[in-house]
Amino acid sequence: MRLRRIEAVRYGRLAGDTLGDLGDGLTVVQGPNEAGKSTFTSLVRHVLYGYPTQRQTEPGYFVGGDGRLARLVFDDEAGEWVVERAEGAHGGDVKVRALVGTERPRLVDELTRGVSALAYKVVFGFGLDEMSGIEEMRGSNDDIIARLYAASAGLRISPHEVRTAIESDAGVLFKAGARKREINGLVGDLRAARKEAGELQRQAESFALDQQRLHDLGGRLAEARDSRDATRARATGIGLALERADGLHHTLDAQDETLLELRRERRGAGAELETLQVDDALLAAGPDLDALFDEAARCAATADSLAEAEAALAVARARAQEAADETGLDDAAREALARTDDAGTIERARDEIARLQLAAETREEEVARALGELAAVEEAAASALNGLGLPAEGARDAIEERLAAIEALEVARGGAIVMAAHGDVPALIMLVSGIAAIATGAYLAQWISVGIGAVLVIAGAWFLFRARRGAAGARSAEDRTYLRVLELEHSPNALELSRLRRALEAARSVAKDSAEVGARAAEAEREAALARDALATRRQLWSAWLTERGLDPALEPATVTRLLGLARDARRAAEVRDEAEREVAAKAARLDDFAARLAGAARPFVAVPEQPTRADIPVVASRLRERLVSARESAGRRADLERTLSAFDVRIESEEERAAKARDELREVLARFGLEEGGTREDLRAMKLGADATAAEAEAAFDEIAQGANQLAGRLENEARERRGGELRLKEAGIAERLADAVDRYLVLATAARLLADAQARYERDRQPEVVKHAGRLFSTMTDGRYTGLTIPLGDGRIEVFDRNAGAKTSELLSRGTAEQLYLALRLGLIAQLGAVGAGLPVLMDDVLVNFDPERRRGAASAVAELAASRQVVFFTCHPETAALFSEVMPGHTHIDLARCDR
Amino acid sequence: MSSVRFIHAADVHLDAPFKGVDATDPRVRDALVAATYRALDAVVDACLAHEVDFLVLAGDVYNQAERSLRAEFAFRDACQRLAEAGIRVFVARGNHDPASGWSAGLTLPDTVHVFSEREVERVVFEREGEPACVLYGRSFRTAAERDNLSLGFSRDLADPLAIGVLHANVGGQPGHEPYAPCSVDDLRAARMDYWALGHIHLGGVIEESPAIVYPGCTQGLDPNESGLRGCRLVTLDARGATVDFVPTSAVVWAKETVAADSAATLDDLARMLGAAADSAFADAAGRPAIVRISLEGRTSVHAALSRPGVLGDLLEDARADALGREPWVWIDRIVDHTRPVLDLAAVAEGEDFAGDLVRIGEALLADDRALLAYIEDVARPVLGALDARDVPEVDAAAVLERARDLALDRLLAGEGR
Incomplete structure (x- = not known):
């Protein structure tokens, strides 16, 4: 990419001026002063980076006017583009337009990437004013070299700037010796908190001492308690x-008296034993005799019961005879009756005859009652018929006929009344309507209405009259017919008719009752006859049964029943008599036998008759028993005396042992308290008084210590419930936490700064030498070997140069021309090392060789020409010799003449 | 058939200091200061509500190191409440309250039995004059009890039921001091019906039969002891033990992780923090919660988070929102573990400045000694300014990685000044 033309549409003194076409490599633009060389240099920068704003003042540049507008035309093998920027807010809007090829709206960014506006101004488009800027900004925030390092590394921001910012952030956190940094402040806070904690600790130590005191008091209290308990126990023990x-x-005193008494009693018992006599032979026969005594007792009872049996026998005999006599029958008949088993037949005959007798009597009574009732009813009927004037014969039909006539008469009268009432209603309506019409017509003078009303009145009156007349006629005809039936001469009113009806209905009821009662009386007479027949038949059967058994046929069943009971009683009395005779004989035999055995057994010990009878038994037995009892009493007394003597011996021995033990224990008790030899109870008593006094003293001491311990414990408990310690520990933890966090952040920041510094050092160490070497060679060329090299110490704003004698010299000691050669060499060396960074940007130099001496100017021109081999260079000059020099060092470069040149 | 019901608790740590929390809100501060006490109250309440036969405390009732009289008085008061209800207390001392340690020497009610530190002690628990079960226990003599105390336990075969009470580290569980070390086989050999253990703050049933149980601490003491903590309600008879968890935490610690990968803006992140607070609120089951939120993942807001004050502002806003809940949620910290959205491997391959930076980092991460020296060199000034006890444990590798990411983030994303 190469800048081909510079077009100033409106730009300061330039208006419609164009500079171009510029060459690919070196273009020397020669022109006089005020020809606009510096203006073109600024124009290029402003189009690329924006016009200065109000705040971004720039020497020689005035914001405003008619608005600057300038264009740069770039091209490469793919096309040609115009970059146009008009002055405006935020540096003005830039537009990129393709003249040839595709649109490249991001062309300006592509061109300037890695090269800031300041870097461009100092390194790419510079004049004499900017020459020293490259050094003046070393180490500052505007370190151009650092910026270009960053740009060459593909970074948008200088590592130095990043490092500086991070160091600043770290500096906010910590600085050695400072007070207001966060970490320094937290360290201070923590120390203050711990100082406070120290105060608490001292209090705690006091607290702990008090606690120790309490503990000691506890120990003393325990000792005092032990002492108290021990002395108390000793006193109690002595007591x-x-x-x-x-x-x-x-x-011991009581035991002595007891022993004397026991021994005396033992002697008395021994004397009595010696004088005592016992019949041992009688005692030996005692069990056999006891058996005989038991049997004798039973024989006495038997003798008693024998007498009773003999008396009962006499009674039984008399009773048997009396019962036989009471039946009045001979023995055979009595015995036959007693053996009979027909008692049931007799009882059934008795019951049936009684029941049939009762039934016959009941029927007779019913007949009498029915006949009485019939007579009363017939009398009432006759009276009712007489009242009505009716004969007894055919009375019921006459009653029914008259009742029918009354009913017909009542119906006829009711219908006539209804009919008359119904006929009157329309007639009355017509009459009232006519009267109303007459009255209304007369009041309103409506004579037609009066006429109609009159007609209505007449019609209504006629109809009313006719209805009443018709009803009266009908009633009169019917009444006559019914009066004949009722045999009445005049028409009865309603009350009379009602009375007649009730009389007829009463007569009809009486007549009906008379018939029914008569039927019932006939029925009662028939049933009475049947009952009488049944009773007679049953009596005949009973008489036949008596006859069959040889008894009087006239006997009533009740009599036969009584005779049967008497015969059976006589038979049972005879059986009782026979049993009594057998019992008396058996008991007499048992008593005679026992009297013989008792006499044999008693004869060795008491006097007994030669021939003993039943009557001797009680006497012999009594004598013998008395004798045996006496012998046994003597033997019992002897045994008692022997046991008493033995018991005395045991008790005496026991009492003697107890006395010995008591004496031993007394000696032991005294010995326990050191009174073995000659000690007495009085000595022990004196010892007890002393122990009581000691225990009282120990008790008082214990109470005193316990009171002190309780008071101290109470105070400590109150203090122990304070939560200040916990709060302070929490506060300390909070500050420590914040401090740890701040230290952590500081370490990260400081380490990041250190890493950046190390990376920067490595970068400068490994990559800067190429820049420095290149610049050094250029500087040596420009100075014709006067200076052999230069160095840029890391992190330092100084630049040092070396002369051919290896003498080092800092830049501020160089002459202006030499310094400018140094700065130019640095720029050229730096740009040469930038590689792809800013590759499309032209390097614009504004007469920067003016202060060079001729020799060095040539060297510098050669260096510029060398740079132009790899980058586009536009060199402005007003000096023809400079232009000529470039023609020498780089023939074929592009040359452009501007119109004027003052120099 | 003989049976007993009891509460098994351990590691109450009354008045123990909380670590790793910055409770600047008064409500949170008050709740934390009272938390261990409230947890003990909850244990006592559970004993009374379930009408248990006795309470077993398997060590570390309080921290003797704190010399806290308040703690000892609170424990005495708790025992007194139980005594009034006729509930006995069996205590085995642990490494934080050994027999040789400091004590206020308060007199506990007669219903409290503290097991001997000299030998395994056998105590018969009777009901209506008949032995209902037998408790075997032993206390720590000193804090650092290194002997296998479980070897001294042996059940009498005539015992109707047998319970072993011991503060011990079974199986050498990491993260806890190896005091009274023993194995599950050691415990089995004692033939107890139930082992009531203490020391491990995360509760759990190690074995079902015989039951070998850690109830866990009654109140979490730092952010690592997250989740509901409590004691165990145990019903024991000849068939075995039924063990139910009873929560006692007065304050619940929680850890939430926010996957910030999808966060495009700080507002997105703020919403995610709100959701994390909601989650902690729900998990706390009606108790106040203290939650530490970790931001994870590669996210485009990483650079914004690394700017000074941004994380603090996010935290303040999220805290204000979370504290508005009832019960409250306190966001203790937001830990930024996010990473920038970049391919480190690709960056490391570049022969440029960023590549140099990544390679320097990788070289250090590959050499522990060099890394440690590097970080120590950087940290020396600030760590030197701290008291020795405040010098934190520095994870050098983590610091270096975060520093590298920070530098790259600002270099590559242009987030500099």
Whole structure:
């Protein structure tokens, strides 16, 4: 891409001026001063980067006027494009238009990529005023070299600028020795918090000391408690021992008295035992005798029951005879009746005859009652018929005929009344309407209405009269017919008719009752006859049954039942008598046998009759029992005395042992408190008083310490519930957290800055030498070997040059011409190393060789020509000799003459 | 059949300092200061609500290092509440409250039994005069108990039920001190029906039969102890143990990760932060939450985030929004782990400035010693200004990567001044 023409449509003093066509390589534009060389240089920059705004002041440039408008025409093998920019807001709008080839709307961006406006001004389009700028901006934010490094690296921003920004960010966080940086502030805050914590810690230490005091008090309290408990226990122990010793002493006294009493009682019991006599033979026979005594008791009962049995036998005999007599029958008949088993037949006969008797009597009563009722009804009927004037014969038909006549008469009268009422209503309406029409017509003087009203009145009156007359005529004819039936001479009114009806209905009811009662009386008489027949038949059957059994046929069933019971009673009394006779015989035999055995057993010990009878048994048995009881009592007493003596021996021995133990224990109690030898209870009592005093002292000491400990514990507990410690720890944690975060951010920023610095150093170390070497060669060429090289220390704004003697010299020590040669060499060397960056941008130089001496000017021109071999260079000059010089060093370059040149 | 019901808790750490949190809001600060106490209250409440037979505390009830009387008084008060309800307390000391450590020497109610530090102690728990179960326990004598204390446990075969109580690191779990180290086989050999352990703050059931259980801490103490923490309600009989989790956290720590890849603007990111706060709110189950949000992924807002103050402004806005919830959510920090949207490998291949920068970074990352020296050199001034205890652990590789990304971001995206 090459800039082919520069067109100033309106641009300051230029208006409609065009500079071109420019060559691909070097173009020397020669013209006088004020010809517009510098103006063309600025124009190119402004079209590419925008016109200066109000705030971006630029020497010699005035904003406003009629509005600048300029164009640059670029071309390459693919086409030709016009870049046009009109002055306006934000540097003015730029337009790219294709003259040949396709549109390239982003052409300006493509051309300027990597080269800022300032870099362009200093490196690509410069005059004498900008020559030193490349050095003045070293190390600053406008470090052109750094910017061009970045541009050559494909970056839009200088690494140096990025690094500076990051270092600035890091500097906000931390700076050694500063106070207002975030980390420095947080460190201070943390120390302050810890100082506060230290104060708390001191309080805590005091707290801890108090706590230790409390702990110590706790220990002392425990000791005091132990001492108190120990002394109290000792006093209690002595007290208990004293009580025990007293108790033992009393026990020993009581035991001595007990032993004396026991021994005395034992002696008395021994003397009694020696005098006691016992019949051991009788005692040996005792069990057999006891058995006989038991049997004798049973025999006494048997003797009693024998007497009772004999008395009962006499009674039974009398009772049997009495029962037999009571039946009045001979033995055979009584026995036959007693054995009969027809008691059921007798009872059924008795019951049936009684029931049939009752039924016959009941029927007779019903007949009498029916006949009485019939007589009463017939009398009432006769009275009713007489009242109506009716004969008894045919009375019921006459009653019915008259009731029918009454009913017909009532119906006829009711119909006539209804008819008359119905006929009156329209007649009355006509009458009233006529009167109303007459009255209305008369009031309104409407005589036609009066006439109609009169007709209506007449018609209504006639109809009313006719209806009443018709009803009266009909009633009169019917009444006469019915009066004949009722045998009445005049027409009865309604009340009379009602009374007649009730009388007829009563007569009809009485007549009906008379017939029904008569039928019932006949029925009762028939049933009474049947009952009488049934009773007679049953009595005949009963008499036949008695006859068959040899009994009086006239006997009533109740009598036969009683005789049967008496016969059976007589039979049972005879059986009782026989049983009593057998019992008396058996008991008499058992008593005689026992009397013989008892006499045999008693004879060795008591006096007994030679021939004992039943009556001797109680006497012999009593004597023998008394004798045996006496012997047994003697034996029991002997055993009691022997046990008593043995018990005395045991108790005496026990009491002696207890007394010995009590004495041993007393000695032990005293020995426990050091009173083995000659110690007494009084010594122990004195010891108890001393122990009580010591325990009281220990108790008081304990109470005092406990009170102090409780007070201190209470205070510590209140303090312990404070939450200040927790809050402070939380505050410290918060600051520490913020500090850690800030330190982390700082480390990242500082490390990033360090990485950038290292990368920049590497870049400058590995890649800058080419720039520096190239610039050094150019500088050496320009200075004709006076200077052999240059160096640009990293991170430093200085540039050093070396002369052929290896002497180093900083740029500010060079003459103006030499310095300008150095700056030109740097630019040329730098541009040569940019490669693709800004490859389409022309390098515009405005008479920058003016301060060079002829020799160095030639060298510089050669260097420019060398650059023009790879980049488009437009060199403005007003010096013909400079133009001629370029013709020498680079024949064939493009040459353009401007109209005037003051120099 | 004999059975008991009890609460198993551990690692209450009363009045323990919270780490890694900057609670500038008074509500958050107050809640954190009270959190460990509220958690203990919740344990006691659970005991009363479930009418348990006893409470087992397997170590680290409080931090003796803090010399906190408040903690000891709070524990005494809790035991007193349980004593009034007739609930016994069995305590084994841990590495933070060993027998040799400092103590206020408060007198605990008679219903509290602290296991001996000299030997495994056997205590019979009776119900209505009959043995219901037997508890075996041992306390730490010193903080650094290196012996395998579990070897001293052996169940009496006549015991109706047996519970082992110990503060120990089973299986050498990382992230916790290897105190009282033992293995699952060691515990099995003791033939307990239930092992009530403490020390590991993340609760879990190590074995089902016999039950070997860490209840976890009752209150998370730093951002790494995220999620609901609590104790265990245990019903134990001859058939085995039924173990239910009972949450006790007064404040829930949470970690949220925001994948910022799709964020095109800071507004997008702000919405994502709101969603993260919503998620933490939901996970906290009705409790206040403190959430740390990590921004991850390659995103076009990386460069904007690296500008000073931007992350802080985002945090302030998100905090204000999150604190408006009830219960509140406190966004503790937003950690920026985002990366720029660029292909490092492609950049590294370029023979240019950015390539040089990436290659310098890669060379350092490949040489740990050089990397450490490099970062130490950079960090020396600032770390030298800190107290020794405040010097953070620096992940040199992470710092270098973030620094490299920052530099590249600004170089390549033109985000410079």
